[in-house]
Amino acid sequence: MNPESRLLAFVAAMTRLAQAHAGDEDRLVDGATPLMKELLAHDDWLPTAMAAAHPQHYQQHLLYGDPLDRFSLVSFVWGPGQKTPVHDHTVWGIIGMLRVSECAQRYERGTDGRLTPDGSELTLRPGELDIVSPTRGDIHVVRNALADQVSISIHLYGGNIGRVARHVFVPDSGEVKNFVSGYSNALAPNLWARSSA
Ligand code: FE
Numbered sequence: 001m002n003p004e005s006r007l008l009a010f011v012a013a014m015t016r017l018a019q020a021h022a023g024d025e026d027r028l029v030d031g032a033t034p035l036m037k038e039l040l041a042h043d044d045w046l047p048t049a050m051a052a053a054h055p056q057h058y059q060q061h062l063l064y065g066d067p068l069d070r071f072s073l074v075s076f077v078w079g080p081g082q083k084t085p086v087h088d089h090t091v092w093g094i095i096g097m098l099r100v101s102e103c104a105q106r107y108e109r110g111t112d113g114r115l116t117p118d119g120s121e122l123t124l125r126p127g128e129l130d131i132v133s134p135t136r137g138d139i140h141v142v143r144n145a146l147a148d149q150v151s152i153s154i155h156l157y158g159g160n161i162g163r164v165a166r167h168v169f170v171p172d173s174g175e176v177k178n179f180v181s182g183y184s185n186a187l188a189p190n191l192w193a194r195s196s197a
Contacts (some may be wrong), residue, residue: 006045008191010035011064018070025092025133032094032156040096040127046075047189053079053150062162062183069160078102078144078151085168086141091159092133097124099152101145104130106137113174
């Protein structure tokens with residue numbers, strides 16, 4: 001398969017999966033996991049514009065958004081030392097490392113609203129996956145593992161993540177703020193004008 005076809009093949013397979021198992025998180029995550037592993041097995045398909053870092057902010061480039069909002073695929077580009085706030089997703093998500101490395105720390109939310117770390121920090125390396133969802137653990141903070149290199153992970157979500165209403169948290173006080181992430185890019189990659197196979 002040529003590099004340009006990998007993303008289109010993923011999107012086609014994911015669309016079939018969404019069609020077959022709409023609303024069934026377990027079957028969607030089980031079906032999407034090998035598709036993500038396959039996509040991450042090669043680092044030759046991500047368009048250069050979708051791999052661009054920003055000097056101040058981590059970037060969320062939309063690679064593909066399902067027209068029916070059943071899933072979206074995003075390239076998360078970490079500049080050196082960049083980090084998210086503590087946040088949730090409210091939909092399932094599969095995070096896969098494409099280039100270099102990132103670290104994720106999960107949090108639990110107590111009945112008093114305060115957040116405490118859940119387990120130790122996980123380091124993702126190319127080809128490795130992490131899964132988030134309201135049923136599997138949905139709150140975390142993520143950072144570039146390196147202070148002197150760009151890292152890139154590919155995120156698949158069970159909704160249009162740029163438009164989903166979710167939350168950021170202040171761990172010590174338990175303060176919660178509503179947020180909608182949007183996307184960094186104005187245009188998604190053109191998957192359809194290239195030759196296939
Ligand atoms: Fe996240």
